[in-house]
Amino acid sequence: VTRTTRKDSAGNVALDREVIIRHALAYINEHGLENFSMRGIAREVGVYPAAIYWHVDDRTTLLTEVAGHLVELVELPDRHLPWDVWIRALATNYRQVLHRYPRAGPLLTLNVISNSELYFGLTDAILDVLHRAGFRGQGLVDAYNVVIGCLVGFVGFELAPAPLDEKWVKAREREWEELDGQRYPRIADAYELLDRGAFVIRRQSAVDLPLDKAFEAAVDTVIRGLRSRLQDTLPTRER
């Protein structure tokens, strides 16, 4: 892995796989994933479309590599932390990275089935921490899947893009204001709280309306749930 950025005689950054990935990330974060195109980033870099294909296989693997770049930015917490503190820290770090590039967020939920050896370190770290917590065998794998599935899933859904369409937003806005309190009494009861940020009800993406409280609650809930499962698995041990 080369860390130096090559430059040509004019001082321009030389075209590079790494450079293309960075440009792609910046472009997506500014204009949204739905407006990303190979030709677009070729324009951005100031080169013919075909030139991109010298450095990059195709569109989907470029996007996968952008996703990989994002994961690289996630810092692994100190291994010596208590397991629940560690999980919470990892979750916070992961979400922070995606909230720095919110419009690229869907990439991770969409394209990252898995991706190269890069991720083995992350997986191993999570497994290690959960092992220290006391999980073993299938229970360990389950706990791992719960953590990663809920974390990545939650943030991915949080960052789901809103249709920018003004007409659409207006329509949802009206439906919300004219909500029938008789038919939906529980919603009516919690109207203001829900309006400050709730899945499905919201009319904005997390770019404009981050669901901080919801995320905090989700992390807390999952950790409590894991603790509870742990106690059932090890009925002999005390606290």
Add this chain to the structure above:
Amino acid sequence: VTRTTRKDSAGNVALDREVIIRHALAYINEHGLENFSMRGIAREVGVYPAAIYWHVDDRTTLLTEVAGHLVELVELPDRHLPWDVWIRALATNYRQVLHRYPRAGPLLTLNVISNSELYFGLTDAILDVLHRAGFRGQGLVDAYNVVIGCLVGFVGFELAPAPLDEKWVKAREREWEELDGQRYPRIADAYELLDRGAFVIRRQSAVDLPLDKAFEAAVDTVIRGLRSRLQDTLPTRER
């Protein structure tokens, strides 16, 4: 809402918003979201591309309507069930619907920020059940967000499409087989179990490798976590 399907004199199904949506869903489920196109479904229906636009606003709202159609298929469990049983049943129903149309799954995580009054019933039902469980105020909204965020997020991530690219699969397969047990001891320990289904590690989409056990564990974990939060909120009450 019309339930009858109109037919023309030749007995062909008349072009309809509803018919288009159904065709779109079928097409996506067969050929994948990445291969969906307006022109493609026009071909499918046997009509000029522009004809679609008479019945449907544009591509993204069509996809949103497909997503809405999917949610309509989710059955709400009986309101009289105990809250934890109810939540588990809802989660199972939701996942079952998406696993019937796995390749359309990403639509829900991607496009459904929110969508018309359709969803108010679902939201109100969840809030009602959690209210009966004992959640109030912000705690109620938090619990709702945790349930919906983890559920939709988890399944969305589970159904993330794998790049069908054979080269890619082979490369991941090799990395996995040649995994360095020294560097990644926890992974090596749980190698077979992880191979049977784990996020990030997997080389297949949930279409071929459903993460049943992981989902079961996630639902269980979230419910246990909510129960634990409930006990902390109501320290006066007993059991």
Add this chain to the structure above:
DNA sequence: ACCTGAACACCGTTCAAGT
């Protein structure tokens, strides 16, 4: 090795024109 220039087979969407 790396890029140009042109080409191919596609898109989504619009619009006049038909019936």
Add this chain to the structure above:
DNA sequence: ACCTGAACACCGTTCAAGT
């Protein structure tokens, strides 16, 4: 009201040709 036919401005990707 509903569809045709053609057009416009885009795509992703390939390939010969240049340097």
